[in-house]
Amino acid sequence: MSSVARIAGRAAPRLLRRPRLPTVASSTAVGLRWKSATPAPSGRAPALVAVAACPPHPSRLSISAWHGQAPPAAPSMAAPAADDREPTAAGAPARSPPAPPRPTLDPALLRRRNIGISAHIDSGKTTLSERVLFYTGRIRAIHEVRGKDGVGAKMDSMDLEREKGITIQSAATSATWGDADINIIDTPGHVDFTIEVERALRVLDGAVLVLCAVSGVQSQSLTVDRQMKRYRVPRITFINKLDRAGSDPARVVEQLRSKFHIAAAALQVPIGLEGDLCGIVDVITREAVYFDGPNGEEIRREAVPAEMVDAVEAARAELIETLADVDEVVGDLYLAEEPISEEQIVAAVRRATIARTFTPVLLGSALKNTGVQTLLDAVVAYLPHPGDVTNTAVLLDKGARRGRGAGTAAAAEAASAADDAAAVADEADAAAGKADDAVAAAAPELAERSFELVPDASAPLVSLAFKLEDGRFGQLTYIRVYQGVLRRGASILNVRTGKRTKVPRLVQMHSSEMTDVEAAPAGDICAMFGMECASGDTFVDAAGGPLVSLESLHVPDPVISLAITPAKRSDGGAAFAKALARFSREDPTFRVALDPESKETIISGMGELHLQIYVQRMQREYGVEVTVGAPKVNYRETVLSDASFNYVHKKQSGGSGQFAGVIGDLAPTPGGDKENVFVNKLVGNNVPPQFLPAIEKGFREACADGALTGHAVQGVTFTLRDGKAHSVDSNELAFRMASIMGFRQAYAAAGATVLEPVMRVEVAAPSEFQGGVMGGLNRRRAVILASTTHGDDVTIEAEVPLSAMFGYSTELRSGTQGKGEYSMELLEHRPAPQSEIKALQEAYEEKKMAGRKQ
Incomplete structure (x- = not known):
């Protein structure tokens, strides 16, 4: 029976006040030591971590008696309707009230979990996925990411992934734990492949965030945290690698609270650390859990070692106090000094996790086969089923043409890029070009009317294509079904293109392997062949029903070319x-x-x-x-001040000519926003309304190539105030050209400048190389933000222009004897130095001259 769901009915001791922890550096009486020197938020004392030696194993209890049995379901609670509350750094986080009951849902839906596993690179994410597959019976043997057998982890199916030891593409699989069906997507940890994390989190109901017990919260961890908040995904945190030298889970929990600005508390205490790790203690049930057998497949539960009792009670008290801050039920009981039972703690953890005001923290070491089964228990008990999550769609106007849906910017960009690629040669794949043509033939703006989707098989189909792959049998499209049922042979409609297609084949994925299925119900994730579509496309029933569109993916801009x-x-x-x-x-x-x-x-x-x-x-x-x-480097251009334009485009060569005039101004977009904004402030009929789209199109075209260096322009607002037109010679082309030239007229007077991408860089290296590493960063125009020493290692955080980071990997390896590593992600674009702007301008002029000579 699951440790998080098995409720023995024992009540917690009456809490008159928060137990005060010792203030000494160590306690020989109970064998504990402080594991964090970082002050906890809101005056919370750091937790104690037990480092007791492992007791001998007098008996081995086979897991087979309980493996495969379903943990009793925790109370099903819905997330708050639409408040989207996130805890703030200051003050107490918002409490999650008891949620109202949901309508009756299919029992199979209640047992389903759609989760992703995300982490900073080298945090042990794929190693954890391999153990999950083994313990759920999906694979028969465990293979390591860089194993000596050369097989590699199951979820790393590409040859390049196995050669480099990193995850490049997200991989999907499904597994069964007890009677729960779990769809799992393993995502890359490297920032260069962040789109894989974006599209996985877009369609998932919950996630496991993996952190290293030594490195803690790293740069990509912060990126994943932002992505989870963007898509409102509840998460469980798993602190991995407790077996490594220097592991400090208490410090990582404090980093969770301070860097993610979310309430967090450990549900477990490790039995030993580093080389002495041999199990964990469940602080809710007060049981010690050991993982025996050749691969940790045999679970043995015993009483808490005597020397750890005080540490476990302190961790339990901290968990209850944290829950009292974020959950109304536990908060009321705590203030009333009432006993709080195990059932109430489990229910509160589930409510607060789904409400995204709290993250439960689990501990273990995937490599040492410790803590993975208890993590699976927590996934089932605390992460939401599809009925717990509110998903909305946009109901499109009935009068609108089906050539356009809401939120398809990412799909349009992908299709447009495919067209550019196809232009390289005469023969190319034309599918993406057709998709882009459909976007170009867009209908008038659609009335956006959001409504909540119901994860019910009897409702009309609504599904989202979130990932594309080319396989042996053609294009493979990964689909999340939000409503209705997707069936093999059914006729479905692509809302963006207006195309009707039959589903020729439907499969369930297991990494690179697939199993044919007849149908995928609401809440499920599957894949289908033979679909001509783009990432972010919405599919609905072709036979009828509402025409809807789902929010598409957030697609970051490229930073290098x-x-x-x-x-x-x-x-x-x-x-x-x-x-x-x-x-x-x-x-x-x-x-x-x-x-x-x-x-x-x-x-x-x-x-x-x-x-x-x-x-x-x-x-x-x-x-x-x-x-x-x-x-x-992909630089950007922008303007620093306001400037007006008054441009008339005239062209007469016999017959109908061209005439158009535009009057307005160009200014930086307010608030430092990087978006380019078109504002129509026309008064009167000097410019016929049918020419407004052409004027906006000209503005967008002008932003594609800045006048200083040829890089794209960002963060400008084009305001149209007046214009001129001719009854015969005015047309769309004339107004588009007038808009382009008016933009350039104002751009020259608006103090244009160049912006360079600045990266957030994190370097980890042995402390002995700290001076050399910091010196190397300073030579690359770095701004050092922090330097943290932990054990024999140092972590340096800095902000560095991307243009200065080329070749840094080789320099770091040679300067640290191959022991240093770094990661970086885009922070923002900032004004470039004048010397760099001048060099870019000269290179741009030379390039234009060379182009004229050809």
Whole structure:
């Protein structure tokens, strides 16, 4: 029976006040020591961690008696309707009141969990996924990420993933724990592949955030935290690698609270740490749990070791006090000094987790097969089923054409990039081009009327395509079903393109393997073949029902570009173009364009590794050898002040001519927003309304190429106040050209400047190399934010311009004897130094001159 759901009915001791923990550095009486020097928020004392030696194992209790039995279901509670409350850094976090009862749902739906596993790179995420698959019976043997057998982890199916020891693509599988059905998506930890995390979290109901017990909260951990908040995903935190030297789970819990600004408390206390780790104690049930057998598959439960009782009671009191801050039921009991039972603690943890005001913390070591089964228990007990989560869609106007849906920006970008790739050669994959044509033929603006989806099989189908792959049998489209049932052979409608298609084949994924299924009900995740679509497309019943669209994905802008050409002229045809078209279709952050000056193909992405992987995949999967240019930073341009424009476009060459006038101003977008905004403040009829779309289109085109360096313009507001028109010679082309030239007129007078991408960099290295590492960063124009020493290692946080980070990996390895590592993510764009702007302008002018000579 599950440790988190097995309620023995024992009441907690009456809490008159918060037990005061010892203030000494250690206590020989109970064998405890402080594991955190960081002050806890709101005056909370750090938790104690037991370091008692492992007791001998007098008996081994086989897990087979309980493995596969369902933990009793925790009370099903719904998330608060739409308050989207997140705890704040200051003050007590908002409490989650008891949720109202939900309508009766299918029992199978209540047993379903859709979860993702996310982490900073090298936190043990894929190792954890491998153990989850083993303990749930999905695989028969455990293989390591960099194992000596050369097999590799199950969820790393690509050859490149196994060679490099990193996850590149998210992988989906399903498993059964007790009577719960769990869909699992394992996501990459490297920031270059952040779109994989974005689209996974977009369709998941809950997540497991894995943190390293030594490194704690790292840069990509913060990114994942922001992504989970963006998509309102409840999470459980698993502190992994307790077996490593220097592990400090109490410090990591404090980092959770201070860096994520969320209430957190450990549900477990480790029995030993580092090399002495041999089990965990469940602080709710007050039981010691040991993981025996060759692979930790045998669970043994015993009484808490005597020397750990005080630490367990302190951790339990801290859990209850934390819950009292975020849960109304426990808060009232705590204030009334009433006893709080195990059932009430479990129910409160579930309510607060689903409300996203609290994250329960589990402990263990996936590599040492410790704590994984109890994590699975917590997934079932605390993370929501599909009926617990509120998902909304936009009801589209009945009069609207079906060529457009709401929230399809990411899909349009992917399709547009595919078109650019196809333009490289005469023969290419035309599917993405057709999708882009559909977007271009957009209907008038749609009335956005949000409504809540019901995870009910009898309701009309609503589903979202969130990931594309090209497989042996054609394009594989991953689908989350939110409402209704998706059936093999059913006719479905792509809301964005208006195309009706029959579902030829429906499969359940297990990494790279697949099993055919007849149907996928509401709340399920599956994949289908034969769909012409883009990431973010909404599918509904083709036979009728409401025309709706789901919110699409957040797609970050690329930060780095490079030129790529086939090494041999014979490779410059269909294979090269097909590879680019496929990759840009699958990955919205991978962009392809043709440089109008040099006629080179330019690929853009999230980092050097991101683009390197696609270059290698092109060589392996398509046999195309390519020549790659030096990486180039994606700068941006903007304006610093306001300027007005008054431009009249005239062209007369016999017959109908062109005439259009625009009057207005150009200014920085308020609040430092990087979006480009078009504002219509026309009064009167000097500009006929049918020409407004052409004026806005001209503004958008002008923003694509800045006048200083040719980079895209961001953060400007184009306000149209007046204009001129001619009854015969005015047309869309004339107003588009007038808008472009008016923009350039004001841009020259508005104090344009160049912005460079600045990265948040985190470097970890042995302390002996600290001076050299900081010196190297300073030479790269870094701003050092913090330097933290933990044991023999130091972690340095800095902000560094991306242009200064090229070649840093080689420098760091040579300067730390191969022991240093770093990660970075985009922080923001900031004004570049004048010397750099001047160099960029000179290079841009030379490029234009070279283009004119060709």
